[in-house]
Amino acid sequence: MGRTNLGVILGGLLILMSCTRSNVLEHQSFTLPESGWERSHKLKGSWTTDKTTTDGSVVLRITHTPEFGYQNIYLTGMLNRDSEQVFSDTFSIQLARPNNGQWLGQSVGDLIQVIDTLPCNLSLNQNETFQFEISQHSRQANLEGIAEVTIQLVSP
Template identity: 25%
Template sequence: MHKFLLILAACLLLSSCDDDAVFHEFKELPGSWQRDSAVVFKLQAPDTLQPYNAFITLRNDNTYAFSNLFLITQMQFPNGKTVTDTLEYMMAEPDGSWLGEGFGDLKESKLWYKENIRFNEAGTYQFKVMQAMRRNGDINAIPELNGIRDVGLRIERIKE
């Protein structure tokens, strides 16, 4: 019986492997996401000839008080060039039910970041993700954003 369970567990682990991802890392946020706190990921350039898709992955819980999310992202190339984007994502349906996958009060969302990108410079790329949520009528971002537990970056090969 033990051998059967061990073989079953090994099969499940191997079948759950994700061959498309060349990079996927989560960073846990300590309590709330501070306005001036960037989540930073560093990545060695994968194959410089192949195109990739990049995603922001988030885990949120029921304490997240908004139906959308604004992020500011920066992609810094090995030569120092930086590309900055402001992105908006829907986090909930109009009826208030959370988008994303998961059970209970924790949902994981895979959000498009960049499509068909090439890492044509060898070296280390740096990605920064910052929250830019504000309340209606406010100019400044919310100082502490609650309900986002983890922020991730995922780079996938494009299937042909």
């Protein structure tokens, strides 16, 4: 193998490694029952950070079945930093294209994953506690077809 080919291969590997470097500081996943996500079932958690971050993002990954009956999901979310509220809103995450109903996101086996970022920047100091609460806010008291919800704290 020539030096040029080896250089191209090593350069490609470096690019791939830099693309897979994770900037996820914390994450928590919630597997939901096949029977559905009850409106009263709030997904709650907290983290105490061991790093300082500025302009951090909160990312949600919604994993759903192809049988999910809607183009979007309505959620209510609340984020606190050491008991100080930094975000509270009801919002929608688009799961399918409105014009043709084709699923957005990535297929993972029999499921579809959609990733969205909440509209807030989060700055945390070392040893601060971040609390979150997410619940579904749809017309259905029991929302079927959502398999998992993951929340991540991501640094820039």
